[in-house]
Amino acid sequence: MVIVMSFASLCPGNTLRPRFPALASIGLFILLVHVVFVHQGAAAEKGPSKSSLTLEEAIRTALDKNPRISASLFQVDASAAKITQARSGLYPRIDFSETFMRTNNPALAFSTRLNQEQITMQDFDPARLNDPSTIDNFASVLSLSIPIYDAGQIRIGVDQARLGHESASLSADRVRQEVITSVIAAYIGVLLAQDQMEVIRQSIESAKANRNIIQARVKTGLAVKSDLLRAEVRISELEQERLNARSLVEVSMASLNAAMGISLDEVLHPAPFEQKGLKPPDELEKWIQEALRNRPDLREMRLREITAEQEVKKAKMAHLPGLFFTSNYEIDSEEYDRTANNYTVGVVLRANLFSGLGLQAKVREAVATLHQVKAALKQMELFIGVETRRAYFQAMSSFERIQVAEAAVSQAEEGLRIVRNRYESGLFTIVNLLDAELALQQARTLHLRSLYDHKLALAQLNLAAGKTEEGIR
Numbered sequence: 001m002v003i004v005m006s007f008a009s010l011c012p013g014n015t016l017r018p019r020f021p022a023l024a025s026i027g028l029f030i031l032l033v034h035v036v037f038v039h040q041g042a043a044a045e046k047g048p049s050k051s052s053l054t055l056e057e058a059i060r061t062a063l064d065k066n067p068r069i070s071a072s073l074f075q076v077d078a079s080a081a082k083i084t085q086a087r088s089g090l091y092p093r094i095d096f097s098e099t100f101m102r103t104n105n106p107a108l109a110f111s112t113r114l115n116q117e118q119i120t121m122q123d124f125d126p127a128r129l130n131d132p133s134t135i136d137n138f139a140s141v142l143s144l145s146i147p148i149y150d151a152g153q154i155r156i157g158v159d160q161a162r163l164g165h166e167s168a169s170l171s172a173d174r175v176r177q178e179v180i181t182s183v184i185a186a187y188i189g190v191l192l193a194q195d196q197m198e199v200i201r202q203s204i205e206s207a208k209a210n211r212n213i214i215q216a217r218v219k220t221g222l223a224v225k226s227d228l229l230r231a232e233v234r235i236s237e238l239e240q241e242r243l244n245a246r247s248l249v250e251v252s253m254a255s256l257n258a259a260m261g262i263s264l265d266e267v268l269h270p271a272p273f274e275q276k277g278l279k280p281p282d283e284l285e286k287w288i289q290e291a292l293r294n295r296p297d298l299r300e301m302r303l304r305e306i307t308a309e310q311e312v313k314k315a316k317m318a319h320l321p322g323l324f325f326t327s328n329y330e331i332d333s334e335e336y337d338r339t340a341n342n343y344t345v346g347v348v349l350r351a352n353l354f355s356g357l358g359l360q361a362k363v364r365e366a367v368a369t370l371h372q373v374k375a376a377l378k379q380m381e382l383f384i385g386v387e388t389r390r391a392y393f394q395a396m397s398s399f400e401r402i403q404v405a406e407a408a409v410s411q412a413e414e415g416l417r418i419v420r421n422r423y424e425s426g427l428f429t430i431v432n433l434l435d436a437e438l439a440l441q442q443a444r445t446l447h448l449r450s451l452y453d454h455k456l457a458l459a460q461l462n463l464a465a466g467k468t469e470e471g472i473r
Contacts, residue, residue: 137334
């Protein structure tokens, strides 16, 4: 702006406009460009501004980059491929093979010449039959096999593969919920560590204010030097706590980055929560019903039970016969200059008569596995009930502690004010002053912990109920 005003001062009135309008316009344009580039250069020197990271952004990043999420999704893809594998048994199977053989085995040599359609009367000479010359053969075989009846084993396998795919999807959902909760916990850990730093900073300021009061009293002879030394020791202790808190902030940030699946060295600035409108969770029975209805891992276990039941049926069906259609088309040639072909078409009935009790053992294994899954399902239902109750009562307890902690902070602040005034009046000792200061620091710390414990407890309650999306808000 100074440059523009200087240019205007060089052109008073309209003296230049009539005579040099083009010169004035060019000069003004150059100055404007100069101002713009100077402004951009200054902005570049300041560097890019760092926006704060919200909890929603952290969760979105984790869902996109967390390795556990990626692994679970690959597992879903693998289970989808198993459906195609199982379904392939319902379709015809076509194979091609190319075989080269050289032999002077009497039986093989005769059958090979027969397949090549080169048999002559001389080949029936006993001498040639017993001691044939070496013969080469290239056999090209195209085979077709179609299952006609297998007692439903393939169909059951397809159903099991579909259940496996659904189970993998539910497992991925549970992993997603656990990752979201871990991000919330890490995010809360960062905010708590930063707020603890602030509490310690406030305590240091309060301790320094007390030291100044003590210094004034020592100078006037109203306090002994040991009081001043104790105040200095208190400040040193708080400085050590501040250093420890700073380390905790760094570790908490690394934990948050790990939960999001990004570089541990990346610097982020989590935005604080809105601590207004806190309320206790709904009735316990509602949460338990939600957990038994929504938990992906419980639904996955129920699918495993169905899969185990089908495995029992499949194992029993292995005793039944199977019927298959088979066919082969073969081309035989010694040197590809002359070829012969043949085909075979047939139906195969295959039934196991004895397998060393292997099939019976497989049935017993399937039945035992089914009972194991049923027991595991019952155990999971009990565990979910306990886990939901624990998370619920932790959320209730943390909510109630917030009210108590808020009152404790107010009382500690008022107590420190009273003790400080009475110390200045000579009615209290340095011990009373330091105790009041420590009590305020502890009250503030407990208040912070109760706030973040409540947020974390709600997230864990939503995780226990299988509805983590609610824990984001």
